[in-house]
Amino acid sequence: MKASLLFLFLYAAASCCMASAVAISTAMVPNGTVNTSYSAVIKASGGCTPYKWAIPSGTLPAGVTSKVLTNTTSLGLSGIPTRASAFSFNVSVTGCGGHVSRMSYKITVQPAAVHVVDLSWKASTSTNVAGYNVYRSPDGGTWKKVNSGLVAATLYDDSTVANGSIYYYAVTAVNIGNKESGKSTAIKVTIP
Numbered sequence: 037m038k039a040s041l042l043f044l045f046l047y048a049a050a051s052c053c054m055a056s057a058v059a060i061s062t063a064m065v066p067n068g069t070v071n072t073s074y075s076a077v078i079k080a081s082g083g084c085t086p087y088k089w090a091i092p093s094g095t096l097p098a099g100v101t102s103k104v105l106t107n108t109t110s111l112g113l114s115g116i117p118t119r120a121s122a123f124s125f126n127v128s129v130t131g132c133g134g135h136v137s138r139m140s141y142k143i144t145v146q147p148a149a150v151h152v153v154d155l156s157w158k159a160s161t162s163t164n165v166a167g168y169n170v171y172r173s174p175d176g177g178t179w180k181k182v183n184s185g186l187v188a189a190t191l192y193d194d195s196t197v198a199n200g201s202i203y204y205y206a207v208t209a210v211n212i213g214n215k216e217s218g219k220s221t222a223i224k225v226t227i228p
Contacts, residue, residue, distance in 0.1 A: 058083030058131035060139040066174045067198035068117045068145045074100055076113040077178045078139070083131025085109060094125025097145045120147040146199055151227050153194040153203070157220065160209040169208045169216065170194070176204040176222055186210055201227045 058080055065076040074097070080087055086108040096102060100115035111127065123145065128138045155170065167186025171179040172194065182194055197203060206219035 056082045057135040058087060058129055058133075058137050060127065060129055060137045062139070062175065065113065065141050065143060066201035066203070067143055068097060068100070069149050069196060069198050070117055070120050070145060070147050072116065072149070072196045072198075073180075074113070074115055074117055075178070075180055076174050077105070078111045078113070078127055078141075079175075080109055080129045080137060083135050084133050086132060088130045090128050090130075091125050092128055094140075095123050096125055097121070097123045097143055100143075117145040120145050144198070144200060149195045149197065150199055151195075151197050153197055153205070153225050153227075155192045155194065155205055155207075157190050157207050159190050160217070162209060162211065164211045164213070165209050166212045166214070167210055168192075169210060171206045171208070171219060173204040173206075173222070174202070176224070179206065179219070197225075197227050199227055203227070 059082050060078060060080045062078040065078065068074040089104050089111045091102060096113065097117040097119070099118040100113055103112045103114070105112050122142060124140065124142045126138060126140050128136055130136045167188050168190070169181050170183045170187060170192045172182045173179045182196065183192065203225050204222045205225060206222045208219055209217040
């Protein structure tokens with residue numbers, strides 16, 4: 037009886053440590069433009085948390101910093117790039133079990149915006165709409181409002197996009213009581 041309990045304990049102890057390996061799931065990050073707000077999120081999954089993130093080699097764009105997000109499963113990049121150039125860097129994430137995943141990234145920061153995304157949408161059918169908010173995401177999951185004040189029309193031009201990047205857009209309606217609707221279905225835009 038004692039031997040089977042010991043085997044059961046050893047089996048349980050071994051199986052708790054055989055977690056799957058952590059893996060970075062973000063394949064690429066968007067490019068940027070000098071003096072324009074930049075944000076990106078690098079995500080990982082698998083293994084066990086908390087994760088430990090590092091940038092063991094390379095350089096982030098001048099003006100951009102990294103920060104581990106609250107849940108430790110993501111590394112946020114944000115800031116305002118101050119210099120046009122190409123920047124390469126490596127990111128590593130280590131799960132609590134010691135498994136490591138690495139990924140290489142390149143961000144090209146251009147001196148000025150070259151492209152403009154022209155957005156349009158159908159007006160809300162609500163009678164008390166005060167305006168709209170436009171949201172942009174580099175991955176379809178991490179959203180940032182791009183308009184500074186409510187957009188009165190159903191048109192918006194985003195001139196803060198970077199060459200060679202993919203963006204997702206969604207719109208919300210805001211009523212006169214300042215309550216905001218849920219986001220519309222996202223659209224994907226590829227900048228050449």
